[in-house]
Amino acid sequence: MASKILPFAGGIHPPHSKHSTEDKKVEICKVPDIVKIPLKQHVGAPCVPLVKPGDKVKWGQKIGQPQGYISAAVHSSVSGTVQSIEEAEQPDGSRVETVVIQNDGKDTPDHSIRPGTLESLNAEELRNIVMEAGIVGMGGAAFPTHVKLSPPPERKIDTVILNGSESEPFLTSDDRLMLEHPEDILYGCKVIMKILGVSRAFIAIEDIMPEAIRILSAKAEGEKGIQVVRLGTKYPQGAEKQLIYAITGRQVPSGGLPMDVGTVVQNVGTAAAISRAVRTGEPLTQRIVTVSGGAVREPKNLLVRIGTSFRDVIDCCGGWKEKPVKILSGGPMMGVAQHTLDVPVTKGTSGIVLFTEKEAAMPEVSNCIRCGRCASVCPIRLMPLLISANSLKGNYEEAEKLHALDCIECGSCSFICPAARPLLQSIQVAKKEILAGRKKRDASVSNDLSEGRTDRNKSNRT
Amino acid sequence: MDYFTVSPAPHIRTQESASRIMLDVVIALIPAGIVSIFVNGVGVLWTILISIVTAVLTEYLIQKFMKKPVTINDFSAVVTGILMAYNLPPGAPWWLAVIGSFLAIALVKQLFGGLGHNFMNPALAARAILLAAWPVRMTTWVLPDAVTSATSSATPLAMMEGTWASASKLPSFLDVFLGNIGGSIGETSSVALLIGAAYLLVRKVISWRIPVTYIATTFILTVLLGGHGLYGAFYQIFLGGLILGAFYMATDYSSSPITPKGQIIMGIGCGILTAVIRIYGGYPEGVSYSILLMNVVTPLIDKYTMPKIYGEGKAHA
Numbered sequence: 001m002a003s004k005i006l007p008f009a010g011g012i013h014p015p016h017s018k019h020s021t022e023d024k025k026v027e028i029c030k031v032p033d034i035v036k037i038p039l040k041q042h043v044g045a046p047c048v049p050l051v052k053p054g055d056k057v058k059w060g061q062k063i064g065q066p067q068g069y070i071s072a073a074v075h076s077s078v079s080g081t082v083q084s085i086e087e088a089e090q091p092d093g094s095r096v097e098t099v100v101i102q103n104d105g106k107d108t109p110d111h112s113i114r115p116g117t118l119e120s121l122n123a124e125e126l127r128n129i130v131m132e133a134g135i136v137g138m139g140g141a142a143f144p145t146h147v148k149l150s151p152p153p154e155r156k157i158d159t160v161i162l163n164g165s166e167s168e169p170f171l172t173s174d175d176r177l178m179l180e181h182p183e184d185i186l187y188g189c190k191v192i193m194k195i196l197g198v199s200r201a202f203i204a205i206e207d208i209m210p211e212a213i214r215i216l217s218a219k220a221e222g223e224k225g226i227q228v229v230r231l232g233t234k235y236p237q238g239a240e241k242q243l244i245y246a247i248t249g250r251q252v253p254s255g256g257l258p259m260d261v262g263t264v265v266q267n268v269g270t271a272a273a274i275s276r277a278v279r280t281g282e283p284l285t286q287r288i289v290t291v292s293g294g295a296v297r298e299p300k301n302l303l304v305r306i307g308t309s310f311r312d313v314i315d316c317c318g319g320w321k322e323k324p325v326k327i328l329s330g331g332p333m334m335g336v337a338q339h340t341l342d343v344p345v346t347k348g349t350s351g352i353v354l355f356t357e358k359e360a361a362m363p364e365v366s367n368c369i370r371c372g373r374c375a376s377v378c379p380i381r382l383m384p385l386l387i388s389a390n391s392l393k394g395n396y397e398e399a400e401k402l403h404a405l406d407c408i409e410c411g412s413c414s415f416i417c418p419a420a421r422p423l424l425q426s427i428q429v430a431k432k433e434i435l436a437g438r439k440k441r442d443a444s445v446s447n448d449l450s451e452g453r454t455d456r457n458k459s460n461r462t
Numbered sequence: 463m464d465y466f467t468v469s470p471a472p473h474i475r476t477q478e479s480a481s482r483i484m485l486d487v488v489i490a491l492i493p494a495g496i497v498s499i500f501v502n503g504v505g506v507l508w509t510i511l512i513s514i515v516t517a518v519l520t521e522y523l524i525q526k527f528m529k530k531p532v533t534i535n536d537f538s539a540v541v542t543g544i545l546m547a548y549n550l551p552p553g554a555p556w557w558l559a560v561i562g563s564f565l566a567i568a569l570v571k572q573l574f575g576g577l578g579h580n581f582m583n584p585a586l587a588a589r590a591i592l593l594a595a596w597p598v599r600m601t602t603w604v605l606p607d608a609v610t611s612a613t614s615s616a617t618p619l620a621m622m623e624g625t626w627a628s629a630s631k632l633p634s635f636l637d638v639f640l641g642n643i644g645g646s647i648g649e650t651s652s653v654a655l656l657i658g659a660a661y662l663l664v665r666k667v668i669s670w671r672i673p674v675t676y677i678a679t680t681f682i683l684t685v686l687l688g689g690h691g692l693y694g695a696f697y698q699i700f701l702g703g704l705i706l707g708a709f710y711m712a713t714d715y716s717s718s719p720i721t722p723k724g725q726i727i728m729g730i731g732c733g734i735l736t737a738v739i740r741i742y743g744g745y746p747e748g749v750s751y752s753i754l755l756m757n758v759v760t761p762l763i764d765k766y767t768m769p770k771i772y773g774e775g776k777a778h779a
Binding site: 012202241245253254324325327332334335338339341355359360363367368369379380381406409411414415416417418420425428 | 475
């Protein structure tokens with residue numbers, strides 16, 4: 001068993017809070033009568049619907065056609081009848097076109113995707129299955145996987161990393177997947193390696209999950225080129241850049257992507273989904289969701305059909321035992337607080353956390369004391385106190401010079417601040433303003449060019 | 463209709479607060495105070511208390527007057543009050559403590575924006591003002607067993623640096639280490655201060671960078687240039703408020719650099735200045751001025767020691 005632990009700078013140690021679900025085997029969440037499947041659950045362009053109200057659909061049938069290069073197909077997670085296609089709210093706060101399907105309870109499968117084996121299919125065919133199955137990054141980022149697995153030819157990839165370090169508190173969905181379906185993860189790893197033509201892969205697991213490390217190491221024993229790596233437990237160990245640095249010592253350049261340093265990172269859940277798609281032809285229609293927090297009656301890890309409402313999932317856990325003050329989609333560090341339970345579980349929903357009043361209590365904000373703790377925990381070695389101070393004053397140019405755009409929004413700074421200052425929030429505002437400013441500048445530059453203005457003339461404009 | 467709280471991430475926070483940090487500093491300073499009371503008499507307890515009360519009251523009144531939120535419960539004024547007292551000689555009159563604390567809080571801290579905005583250590587800056595205005599009172603030391611007879615004497619550092627023309631014998635190292643010597647209220651008991659410093663380091667309130675580089679630099683330069691030999695230089699570490707200054711004053715958050723490299727530079731700078739003032743200057747103690755001078759340079763140090771961010775300097779194609 002490999003145990004190479006390279007730390008990254010900074011990071012925090014929030015309480016894990018995983019004890020209520022880490023030993024709970026995944027249960028099947030009751031499939032609801034109605035599912036609402038968003039046509040955009042990924043980074044990129046939304047799908048166009050392939051069905052209309054009244055159509056009969058099967059489980060796994062493609063109902064959304066991707067648009068553009070960065071997009072991912074969407075499939076029905078039940079068999080039944082399309083009730084309507086309407087705009088609905090998502091856990092991330094956006095409103096997207098959603099296909100509402102009445103479940104007929106039969107789970108009639110669709111067999112559009114032809115399964116195969118690692119040996120019988122070549123790289124191109126394997127990648128095609130990943131694309132057809134609508135697989136996206138399941139660690140929460142929801143980036144279309146087939147795009148990630150198609151780096152441009154000039155980017156030589158030599159390393160694959162499977163991300164099994166679930167560093168968000170409360171969440172145990174990846175942990176349970178590693179304990180209960182290690183073979184899927186290994187198989188998916190091999191598929192990814194074949195698609196990319198890579199001979200070396202690492203499966204990264206935090207040392208707080210020794211059982212998962214043991215099981216996957218045993219499974220990886222005979223596999224050539226696959227090594228299980230034990231990482232120190234720290235947040236955000238699961239962040240892509242930090243993971244790459246910890247395992248390979250390579251730094252993804254500012255503004256760049258992992259492929260710039262020859263690496264591709266995939267969540268273990270994504271690898272398992274790839275394995276099922278290749279072996280059985282099953283597209284991405286369900287995922288493991290951890291339901292936890294002090295307010296839920298029976299914390300569980302559930303296998304949930306995409307499109308199930310948060311309300312139905314929580315009902316599957318016995319509802320709440322005390323009125324939750326906050327409902328989070330995801331974990332407490334980077335999750336999104338919900339104002340309604342009528343949002344669907346999407347491909348990227350890794351957890352639903354219900355906070356009691358005590359858990360949701362926040363300290364009062366006070367003045368910055370310049371202690372510098374935020375700077376010492378930032379995994380990117382930024383100076384959050386300076387970026388935040390500038391952002392709050394509207395000095396976005398100064399914030400840009402301080403590398404605000406490199407912030408990975410992990411929230412470590414806000415967590416550690418003894419004055420409870422809104423560091424992450426102000427940095428997020430700065431990032432938006434900087435990008436908006438750039439868009440405006442680019443637009444005005446192209447205006448100038450198209451109207452034939454020279455630099456000399458530009459100074460006459462406001 | 464169910465209502466839930468919607469607020470931005472992250473949704474959990476550390477239990478640590480600014481007031482807890484300040485409380486830790488107060489705790490760390492207590493041993494030195496206790497030894498001082500024991501050695502110098504109960505008079506210093508009054509000085510310390512008056513100093514604290516003045517500091518807290520000043521902050522309260524100013525914040526009320528400026529219509530700002532009153533923050534005396536963050537204990538930072540208490541810390542300033544204690545440090546102000548610790549910088550006064552044991553026989554100092556009560557009004558010296560009052561004026562000093564008032565200046566520290568009103569002038570150096572609140573006028574510039576309050577906690578987090580003072581660009582100089584408030585207690586040290588006030589001390590410098592008091593020293594300029596009342597030089598005799600601020601440098602009249604009383605030997606421990608002469609408290610009742612109030613015989614003024616020299617601190618061991620003054621003796622070593624030849625500003626006192628008496629032929630008195632230097633105290634033993636044990637006396638120096640325990641604090642049974644002449645000096646400011648809080649600076650004499652090295653052992654008590656070091657215990658407090660260890661507490662602060664363990665609690666992660668301060669980093670080792672400034673204090674260790676400060677003391678090491680002072681020591682090395684004193685060995686090389688001080689003319690007292692290796693032992694003399696080592697002995698001098700425990701004199702003149704160096705330990706108090708290095709661990710408790712130079713590490714003040716707002717007036718010291720926030721970058722790791724910057725903190726080392728400050729430590730070295732303070733060390734050089736302290737050694738130079740002690741060896742070549744006409745004044746036996748260099749700690750206060752060294753720290754104040756480095757405080758003023760801190761923004762510049764921060765500017766030039768920004769760490770390289772992850773992925774910097776590796777522009778991709």
